[in-house]
Amino acid sequence: xxxxxxxxxxxxxxxxxxxxxxxxxxxxxxxxxxxxxxxxxxxxxxxxxxxxxxxxxxxxxxxxxxxxxxxxxxxxxxxxxxxxxxxxxxxxxxxxxxxxxxxxxxxxxxxxxxxxxxxxxxxxxxxxxxxxxxxxxxxxxxxxxxxxxxxxxxxxxxxxxxxxxxxxxxxxxxxxxxxxxxxxxxxxxxxxxxxxxxxxxxxxxxxxxxxxxxxxxxxxxxxxxxxxxxxxxxxxxxxxxxxxxxxxxxxxxxxxxxxxxxxxxxxxxxxxxxxxxxxxxxxxxxxxxxxxxxxxxxxxxxxxxxxxxxxxxxxxxxxxxxxxxxxxxxxxxxxxxxxxxxxxxxxxxxxxxxxxxxxxxxxxxxxxxxxxxxxxxxxxxxxxxxxxxxxxxxxxxxxxxxxxxxxxxxx
Amino acid sequence: xxxxxxxxxxxxxxxxxxxxxxxxxxxxxxxxxxxxxxxxxxxxxxxxxxxxxxxxxxxxxxxxxxxxxxxxxxxxxxxxxxxxxxxxxxxxxxxxxxxxxxxxxxxxxxxxxxxxxxxxxxxxxxxxxxxxxxxxxxxxxxxxxxxxxxxxxxxxxxxxxxxxxxxxxxxxxxxxxxxxxxxxxxxxxxxxxxxxxxxxxxxxxxxxxxxxxxxxxxxxxxxxxxxxxxxxxxxxxxxxxxxxxxxxxxxxxxxxxxxxxxxxxxxxxxxxxxxxxxxxxxxxxxxxxxxxxxxxxxxxxxxxxxxxxxxxxxxxxxxxxxxxxxxxxxxxxxxxxxxxxxxxxxxxxxxxx
Numbered sequence: 001x002x003x004x005x006x007x008x009x010x011x012x013x014x015x016x017x018x019x020x021x022x023x024x025x026x027x028x029x030x031x032x033x034x035x036x037x038x039x040x041x042x043x044x045x046x047x048x049x050x051x052x053x054x055x056x057x058x059x060x061x062x063x064x065x066x067x068x069x070x071x072x073x074x075x076x077x078x079x080x081x082x083x084x085x086x087x088x089x090x091x092x093x094x095x096x097x098x099x100x101x102x103x104x105x106x107x108x109x110x111x112x113x114x115x116x117x118x119x120x121x122x123x124x125x126x127x128x129x130x131x132x133x134x135x136x137x138x139x140x141x142x143x144x145x146x147x148x149x150x151x152x153x154x155x156x157x158x159x160x161x162x163x164x165x166x167x168x169x170x171x172x173x174x175x176x177x178x179x180x181x182x183x184x185x186x187x188x189x190x191x192x193x194x195x196x197x198x199x200x201x202x203x204x205x206x207x208x209x210x211x212x213x214x215x216x217x218x219x220x221x222x223x224x225x226x227x228x229x230x231x232x233x234x235x236x237x238x239x240x241x242x243x244x245x246x247x248x249x250x251x252x253x254x255x256x257x258x259x260x261x262x263x264x265x266x267x268x269x270x271x272x273x274x275x276x277x278x279x280x281x282x283x284x285x286x287x288x289x290x291x292x293x294x295x296x297x298x299x300x301x302x303x304x305x306x307x308x309x310x311x312x313x314x315x316x317x318x319x320x321x322x323x324x325x326x327x328x329x330x331x332x333x334x335x336x337x338x339x340x341x342x343x344x345x346x347x348x349x350x351x352x353x354x355x356x357x358x359x360x361x362x363x364x365x366x367x368x369x370x371x372x373x374x375x376x377x378x379x380x381x382x383x384x385x386x387x388x389x390x391x392x393x394x395x396x397x398x399x400x401x402x403x404x405x406x407x408x409x410x411x
Numbered sequence: 412x413x414x415x416x417x418x419x420x421x422x423x424x425x426x427x428x429x430x431x432x433x434x435x436x437x438x439x440x441x442x443x444x445x446x447x448x449x450x451x452x453x454x455x456x457x458x459x460x461x462x463x464x465x466x467x468x469x470x471x472x473x474x475x476x477x478x479x480x481x482x483x484x485x486x487x488x489x490x491x492x493x494x495x496x497x498x499x500x501x502x503x504x505x506x507x508x509x510x511x512x513x514x515x516x517x518x519x520x521x522x523x524x525x526x527x528x529x530x531x532x533x534x535x536x537x538x539x540x541x542x543x544x545x546x547x548x549x550x551x552x553x554x555x556x557x558x559x560x561x562x563x564x565x566x567x568x569x570x571x572x573x574x575x576x577x578x579x580x581x582x583x584x585x586x587x588x589x590x591x592x593x594x595x596x597x598x599x600x601x602x603x604x605x606x607x608x609x610x611x612x613x614x615x616x617x618x619x620x621x622x623x624x625x626x627x628x629x630x631x632x633x634x635x636x637x638x639x640x641x642x643x644x645x646x647x648x649x650x651x652x653x654x655x656x657x658x659x660x661x662x663x664x665x666x667x668x669x670x671x672x673x674x675x676x677x678x679x680x681x682x683x684x685x686x687x688x689x690x691x692x693x694x695x696x697x698x699x700x701x702x703x704x705x706x707x708x709x710x711x712x713x714x715x716x717x718x719x720x721x722x723x724x725x726x727x728x729x730x731x732x733x734x735x736x737x738x739x740x741x742x743x744x745x746x747x748x749x750x751x752x753x754x755x756x757x758x759x760x761x762x763x764x
Contacts, residue, residue, distance in 0.1 A: 081725050085718050092714040099704045099751075130702045238699075247698065277533055291533045313536040314695045325697040326536075343697040351699060355686050362679040 024068035031062045043123055056136035063137075078148040087142045094138070098129030143235055150228055157225050161218055166207035170378045173211075176386030177393075178400045182407050184383040193375050193383060196406050200399065202373065211376035220370040221390065227361030233354030240347030247343040249327065254335050257300075260342055265322065266303075270296035272329060272336040273310075295326055295338040321346065371396055373403070383407070415473050416530060422466035423487065427525060429459025430494070430518035437510035441659060442650075449507050453498070456514060460494050463521070467491060474531030479547040480538060482527040482752060489551055490521030496555065508659055512562055523596075526603055542691035550684035550709075550748075556677030557716070557744045563670035564737030566660055571731055573657035582648030589644035590637050595745075597636020601629035602753075667730055670737045671723060678716045685709050708747040715743050 035058045042051040064074050077083055102110040107127040112118055125132025173179060182189075194204050194212065202214035252258045252269040259266050274293040278285045292312065299307040299319055309317040317324040327341035373387035385404065389396040436452030439445060467488060470478045478484035497513045500506050534543075565588060572580040605625035621629075650656075660666070688706065689699045700706060719736050722728040728736075 081721060085721055088714045088718045088721075092711045095707050095711050095714075098702065099707050103702065130707075290536060292539075293536055312539070314540040316694070316697060323697045325695070327696065341697050345693075345697070345699075348693075355690070358682060358686065362682065366676070366679060 021069050021071070024065040028062055028065040028069065031058055031065065034058060035062060052131065052133050052136060055133040056140060059133055059137040060140050063141075075148070078145055079152055080145075084142065084145050084149070087138055087145065091135070091138055091142070094129060094135055097126070101126055101129070103127060103129060139235075143232065146228055146231060150225065150232075154225065157222060160221055164205070164213065164215070164218070164372070166205050166211065166213045166374075167209045168207075168211050168213075168374050168376070170376070170384055173374050173376065173378075173384040173386035176374070177388050178397060179384070179386035180404045181378065181380070182383040182385065182404070184377065184381070189383050190375075190377060192410060193385070193407060196403055196410070197373060197375075200403055202371075207376075209376075211374055214373045214375070216371040217364075217368040218370065220364050220368040223361045223365030223368075225361075226357050226364065230354040230357035230361060233350050233357060237347035237350030237354060240350065241345045245343065245345045245347065247341060250340040250342055251330075251337050252295075252340065253332070253337045260322070263322065264302045265319075266300040267324065267340070267342075268298045268300070269338050270298060270308075272296075272338045274329070274336070293326065293329060295340070297324060297340075299324070365391075369396065371399070373400070413473065415469050419466045419469040419473070420528075422462040422469070423525065426459045426463035426466060427518065427522050429455050429462065430490075430514060430521055433459060434511075434515040434518045437507075437514045441508055441511035444659075449510070452510065452514070453501070456494060456498065460491070460498065463487075463491050463494070470531060474533070476534050476538075477544045477547075479543060480532070480534050481529050482749075483524050483529050485547070485551075486520055486524030486527065489555070490517045490524060492551060492555060493517040493520065493558075508661075509562070512566075516558070516562075519596075523599065526599065537695055540691060540695065542687060542694070546684060546687045546691055549680055549687060553677045553680035553684055554744055554748050556673045556680065557712075557740060560670045560673035560677065560737040561741040561744075563666045563673065564734035567663060567666040567670060567734035568731065568738070569651065570657055570660045570663055570666060573651070573654075573660070574663070576654070578652035581652045582645060585648030585651065586641050586644035589640040589647065591640070593636035593638070593640020593643075594633050595636070596640075597632040597634065598629060599632075599753075600636065601632020604628050604632060663730070667733065670734060674716055674719060674737060674740075678713075678720060681709070681713055681716065685713060704751045705747070708743070708751050712740070712743040712747045715740055 035055065038051050038055060038058070042055060064077075067077055068074050101107075102112060104127070107113060107122075112121070112127070115121070121127065125134055129135055174181070190212070194214075197214040198204060202216050203218070205213045205215065207213065246262060248261055250258050250260070250267065252267065254269060254271055257266055257268040272293070272295050275291050276288040277291045279287040279289050294310050294312045296310045297308065297317055298305060299317065301320075307317060307319050311317050311324060311326045313326050316326070322342065322344045325341040325343070326338070328339040330337050330339065369389050369392045371387065371389045373385060375383060375385045378384040385407070387396070387400055433452045433456040436448045436455065440449040440452065467478050470484060470487075474480070474484075478488050493513060494517045497506075497510065497517070501510065565584070569581055569584055572578070572584065605621070605628040661669075685706075688709070692701065692706075693699050719733070719740065722736065723733055
C-alpha cells in the first residue's frame, strides 16, 4: 500500500518535470533570440544605448530556463547555500581579474588597445568588469538567492520573536544544553524562581500549562535577517542612483561660469587656490605635490545667486540634492582650471538605511545573545530549570550557575 | 635635521631591537619553558612598546596628523597595536606560548615599516578628514583579527598532524609557510634594492619605471627569500616534530574556536571599515563606490570571509577545513592591506612612494 503510494508520487513527480520542459524551452528560445538582437544593437551602438541591465537580466533568465529544462527546480537552486557560496567565489575571482586588467579609461594608455582581439575582450567586458553584463547578472542572481532565502526564513524568525515556545514538556527542559533539578518543598517555588530571574533582568513570560519562559535579547535572533536585508536596501539604493542620479565632470577656468547639464544651475569659479609641498627622496627634491587645493564657487539658480562656498576635497558644496565636489585640477598656459564632480544621488537615504540595518545586525549579533530559560514544576515534584543561548555560552553558563545557586540557597 | 625627527628615529630603532631580542626570549621559552626567559622577554617587550609609543606620538606631533598616512606610519602603528594587544592578552590569559609567534610577527612588521621609512609630511588633500583615523583604526583591527585567525588556523593544522604523528606533514606546513613569507619579503627587499627610476605627474603621483636589471633584482630577491624561508621552515618543522611539542600547543578545540571567533569579530569590523570608507568617499568625491583597487580588494576579502562564515554557520564546517580557509584568507587580507598599495595604483596609494 505504502509502496504503491510512493510509486504514485514518484510518477506524478517525474511527469510534472518532464511535462514542464516545453515551457522553459520555448522561453529560452525567445530569450536567446531577444538577447542576440539586443546584443547586436548594444555592441554596435554602445554609446547610444545602455542595455547592460536588460542584457544581464536576459542572460540570467536564459541560464535559469536551461536549468529548468534539465529537469531541476529553479526554486531549489535559488534557496541553496551552495549557489550563494559559488556566487561569492565567482564574484571574488572576477573582481581579482578586474584589478589586474586596466579598467575604464586606463585601457587607452595600455598595450591592450593594440591587441588584435581587443574588441572581442572589450565586448566580453574585461575592461569594464564591474559594469559588465556578466558581473551584473551574477549580482542579480545573488540578490534573487538572498531574497528567496530571506523569504523562507522570515516567517520562522518573526514567529520566534512574536510567539516563542513557552509551554513545554518536562523532557524539553531537562534536555536543554544547561539544566538542573531543584528540590522544592515549599509551595512558593515557582514565584521564587520568577523573582530570581527577574532580578537577573530576564523577561518572564507565562505559559498556559504551568511552564514559564524567561528570556533576554529576544530580538537578537533577527541579526542575520537585518544583516542580509541591508544588502537588498543598499542594492536598491545603488539601482535608483544609477537610473535617476547623475555624475558630471565640469572643468571651469578661473573666473569662468559653466552650466550644470540637465538643470537650471550655473556655477562660477571665482578662483582656484593651491598650496604645495616638496616630495623628497633621500634629501633630494623629486617633485611637488599639493597639500591643499580649493575653489571659490558661486551657484546661480535661474540666474539668481543662491550659494557661495570655498570647496576643498573633503568639503563639497551641497544645494538642493546636488553636490559639487572638488575632484581635480589642471594647468593651462593661462592659469588653473578646476575640475568639479557634480552629482545627484537620490537613492542615498536607502543606502544609509542599509548601512544602518547592517550595523544594527552586527551589534545585535555580537553584543546581544538570545538567552532563554524555561522552568516548571516537574512530575517528580522538583523544580525543573533548563536554558540555552545562541552564543557566548561561557558567560551564559556563569549566569545560569548563579541563578541555580540562588534558587538552591533561598528555598 | 629636526631633533624631534632624529629622536623619533632613535626610539623607533630601540623598539625594533627590543622586539627582536624579546622574540628570541619568547622562542627560547617555547623550547625550554624557562620562566626567567619569558619574564625578561616581557620586560623588554614593555620597554620596546614604551619607546615605540613615544616615537609614534612624536610623529603625530611633527606631521600634525595621526600616524596613518604612509606605509611606514601604517605598518609601524600596526606592529605597535599587535604588541599592545598581546601584552594586554598576556596579562589576562595564559597565552605566553603564543608570544613565540606574535612577537616575531610584530618585529617583522615593525622592521618592514623601517624599510619604508619616510619623514613626516602633511596629508594629501583626499585624506584630510576626521574619517581617516576612524576608517584606518577599524580596518587595522580587522586585519589584526584575521591574522590571529590565520595563526590559530596554522597551528590547528600543525597540531592535528602532530597528534596523528604525520611528522613529514608538520615539516611541509612550516616549509610552505616560511617559504611563502620568504618570497614576499624577498620581493620587497628586491624592490628596495632595485631602486627603479621615478617620475612624478602633475598631481604629484609617482610612477616607477622598471628596467630589465631591476626586474632581475626583484626576482632574485624573491628566489633568495624562498631559499632562506624553506631552510628556516625545515629547521623549525624538524624542531616541532616531537611528540612532546603537541602538549605545548593549545588543544584542537581551543585553536578551532580562537580561529573562528577571530573571524566572527574581524568580519563585522571589516564590514564597518568598508561602510565608513564608502561614507567618506561619498563625502570626498560624491560617490560611494568606484571599484578602486583598494575598494575592490576589500570587497574580495569581505566576500571570502563571508563565504567562510556561511560554511561554518550553515554548512557545519569545522576543524581542518575551516583552518585551511582561515590560513588562505590571510593572502587576501595582506593583498588588501599591502599588495594594493605596493603593486597597484589608485586612490589609496598613500603618499608617493
